[in-house]
Amino acid sequence: MEKIILDCDPGHDDAIAILLAAGNPKIDLLGITTVSGNHNVENTTRNALSVCTAYGIKVPVAKGSPGPLIIDQVLAVEIHGDTGLDGPVLPPASFELDKRHAVDFIIDTVMAHEPKTITLVPVGPYTNIALAVRKEPRIVSQVKRVVAMGGSFTRGNITPAAEFNIYADPEAADVVFRAAWDVTMVGLDLTHQAQATPDLQDRVRAVGGPIARFILDIWAFIATTHGGLLQIAYPAVHDACCVAAMIDGSVFITEKADIRVEIAGRWTKGMTVCNFEKMGGMRHFGGTASEQTDFRHTVAMKLDHAKFCDLVVDALERLTKA
Ligand code: BDR
Numbered sequence: 001m002e003k004i005i006l007d008c009d010p011g012h013d014d015a016i017a018i019l020l021a022a023g024n025p026k027i028d029l030l031g032i033t034t035v036s037g038n039h040n041v042e043n044t045t046r047n048a049l050s051v052c053t054a055y056g057i058k059v060p061v062a063k064g065s066p067g068p069l070i071i072d073q074v075l076a077v078e079i080h081g082d083t084g085l086d087g088p089v090l091p092p093a094s095f096e097l098d099k100r101h102a103v104d105f106i107i108d109t110v111m112a113h114e115p116k117t118i119t120l121v122p123v124g125p126y127t128n129i130a131l132a133v134r135k136e137p138r139i140v141s142q143v144k145r146v147v148a149m150g151g152s153f154t155r156g157n158i159t160p161a162a163e164f165n166i167y168a169d170p171e172a173a174d175v176v177f178r179a180a181w182d183v184t185m186v187g188l189d190l191t192h193q194a195q196a197t198p199d200l201q202d203r204v205r206a207v208g209g210p211i212a213r214f215i216l217d218i219w220a221f222i223a224t225t226h227g228g229l230l231q232i233a234y235p236a237v238h239d240a241c242c243v244a245a246m247i248d249g250s251v252f253i254t255e256k257a258d259i260r261v262e263i264a265g266r267w268t269k270g271m272t273v274c275n276f277e278k279m280g281g282m283r284h285f286g287g288t289a290s291e292q293t294d295f296r297h298t299v300a301m302k303l304d305h306a307k308f309c310d311l312v313v314d315a316l317e318r319l320t321k322a
């Protein structure tokens with residue numbers, strides 16, 4: 001079993017990541033932490049609680065940071081709507097939040113477990129994770145790895161250069177990529193391959209029931225916003241890709257790189273600059289020995305879409321039968 005903490009900002013694809021984590025027996029979902037991102041943290045927390053309430057997911061939910069470390073708040077209302085999860089109808093939350101702040105929940109949980117047994121899965125801006133690193137630096141050597149949705153080595157989605165989760169808190173992303181832990185970047189290059197194709201939607205429809213309806217409503221809403229803004233054919237199920245990789249590491253192939261986060265560029269703020277080992281790799285990032293390249297990050301490159309779809313449908317079937 002893979003023990004994970006899902007740090008999220010639900011968010012349509014975040015909600016599917018929650019369902020996939022809760023619905024697969026290989027995942028031990030230790031808790032859900034929330035962050036401001038797709039919408040403010042009040043809404044993302046309410047949405048997380050509502051999803052858990054609606055589908056009987058009994059894990060601690062801890063509310064986190066209300067805004068980025070330094071910059072002004074950026075929300076993704078144009079993608080996720082005025083509630084952060086527009087479209088599907090969810091019941092009000094019927095259980096209590098964990099009493100701790102998300103940052104303390106992360107630290108307490110990581111430090112209370114055996115070393116290298118917990119994976120952090122941030123799928124919103126990385127504010128909580130960066131604050132946890134600053135508050136308790138020992139978590140860096142204590143966690144097994146970080147599998148994070150965010151970034152890109154080709155295109156952005158909020159600016160030409162930057163992906164939303166990084167752009168919404170670039171300084172936090174900088175902390176996360178510079179910490180000496182094992183980080184896998186699951187960026188847009190990968191997640192744009194994880195589209196909810198008509199075939200996947202048909203398979204979900206065939207399962208039937210309220211959870212299938214919820215997922216289809218998510219994709220119906222996102223189709224209206226993604227389609228116009230991102231010019232991809234079908235809704236991308238970004239965040240669920242990280243959970244899928246925790247269930248089955250062969251769901252995507254990876255390459256090693258050295259990733260730096262642009263925090264100051266006039267046109268490139270929030271860009272994840274990837275120096276790929278396989279492509280010859282520049283020896284230095286900035287020309288001095290202190291900026292020597294170290295190919296220690298992992299980048300998700302190519303998705304096995306069929307395998308990804310099987311995992312989504314399998315989790316849906318299990319949750320529906322439960
Ligand atoms: C990321 O931003 C959010 O809109 C999604 O939930 C995902 O985490 C994609 O850029």
Ligand code: CA
Nearest residue numbers: 011014123124
């Ligand atoms: Ca997200």
